[in-house]
Amino acid sequence: MSSVEEIFNDMAQEYDDLSDLWYSWFFSRLHYFIANKIIHKNNKKKVLDIGCGTGFQSYLYSAAGYNVIGIDIANNLLDIAKQKNQIFNPDRVELFPEYYDYVTRYNQKIRKILKKKIGNIKYLPPKFHFGDAQNIIYNDSDFDHINCCGSTLSFVPKHKKAISEMARVLKPGGTFLIDVEHKWNFNFLWYILDPLVRGKLQINNSIRQGLKFLAKKFTRNIWINFPFGEFNNPVNMILKLFTTYSLKRDLMKYGLKVEKKFSIHSLTNLIPCTFLDSLKPSKKLVSLFKFLAKLEEKLPCYLPGSILVLYGKKVK
Ligand SMILES: C[S@@+](CC[C@H](N)C(=O)[O-])C[C@H]1O[C@@H](n2cnc3c(N)ncnc32)[C@H](O)[C@@H]1O
Structure with missing residues (x-):
């Protein structure tokens, strides 16, 4: 199997073209949360975007006036992130193509929020550098906010080391936003079910692997x-x-106290994620997805979902 770095480098050209349901919904919801709950007026603040990829969130924070540095281990993604500066319009904040009406709707909401909260600010393009989450080159207490999204931490071999590094470079009282792949969601059922329906869900899982979920302690x-x-x-x-x-618990060990939690793909994941990953979903699938997505918007956001988003502060 290729390394994480190789795999992400290989997908660089297609990374931003989110024609699948999974990522277009995930990032629409995440970016709305950032605009709605995290971005505030008077942001001369310094943000470190860890595992920035092609810079979705880096550009969002920049459009709101933050001073952003993005780091990643995949150089090809970083190249795309740097090139994006030539086409990115901070007034439109379109971070990926609007293949679905919900992407357009969330972009409109985000623009409205930014206009109201921020008004006219001096836009400073983000800067991008090669960097490993497990060994960050910046000084202690260098940043006001850490963003580590798009499930980056789920790909990092030593996640506790990455958390300790985040805590180190964050100022006391500074804030963080992390999202990860969550264990307890409907995918778990598809894991168990796939071998029983002879791999029709294409999760390529053995019964033994599926049962590993149940064998391990719940937490x-x-x-x-x-x-x-x-x-x-x-x-x-x-x-x-x-x-x-x-x-x-791991975050708290390094003084990172969680204040808000929300989930994405809580109900939409009633459809196995292998179907939602398709780059050309059928009309029927899109309709069913949109129906579930509408319901998901109405549900309390703390219900378990496939993506777990945690927001908090450094308390010591
Ligand atoms: C799914 S992408 C998310 C990228 C971006 N945050 C976004 O929301 O689009 C996960 C990213 O984590 C990066 N990554 C994985 N391991 C890393 C590490 N140890 N240090 C820094 N970045 C890492 C990958 O190269 C990839 O860009």
């Missing part, structure tokens, strides 16, 4: 081998699924 994280991308040509990646309990 323990778990590593899985997950097939990303198209059904007939998936890219297998090792992924850590976190429990809320263990991630909160």
Whole structure:
């Protein structure tokens, strides 16, 4: 199996073209949360975007006036992030193509919020550098806010080391936003079910692997081998699924106290994620997805979902 770095480098050209349901919904909801709950007026603040990829969140914070540095281990993604500066319009904040009406709707909401909260600010483009989350080159207490999103921490072999580094470079009282792949969601059912329906869900899982979920203590994280991308040509990646309990505990150990929690793909994940990953979903699938997505918007955001988002402060 290729390394995380190689796999992400290989997908650089297509990374921003979110024609699948999974990522377009995930990032629409996440970016709205950032605009709504995190971004505030008077942001001369310094943000470190860890595992920035092609810079979705880096550009969002920049559009709101923050001074942003993005780091990542995949140089090809960093190149795209740097090139984006030539086409990015901070007034429009379109971070990826609007293939679905919900992407357009969330972009409109985000623009409205930024206009109201920020008004006219001096836009400073983000800067991007090669950097490993487990060994950050910046000084202690250098940043006011840490963003580590797009499930980055789920790909990092030593997540506790990465958390300790985040805590180190964050100022006391500084804030953080992290999202990870969550263990307890409907995918777990699909894991168990897939071998029983002879792999029709294309999760390529053995019964033994499925049962690993149940065998481990409820609060323990778990590593899985997950097939990303198209059904007939998936890219297998090792992924850590976190429990809320263990991630909160690991964060608190380094003085990072969680204040808000919310989930994405809580109900939409009633459809197995291998279907939602398709780059050309059928009309029927899109309709069903949109129906579930509408319901998900109405549900309390703290219900368990496939993506766990945690926001908090450094308290010591
Ligand atoms: C799914 S992408 C998310 C990228 C971006 N945050 C976004 O929301 O689009 C995960 C990113 O984590 C990066 N990554 C994985 N391991 C890393 C590490 N140890 N240090 C820094 N970045 C890492 C990958 O290269 C990839 O860009």
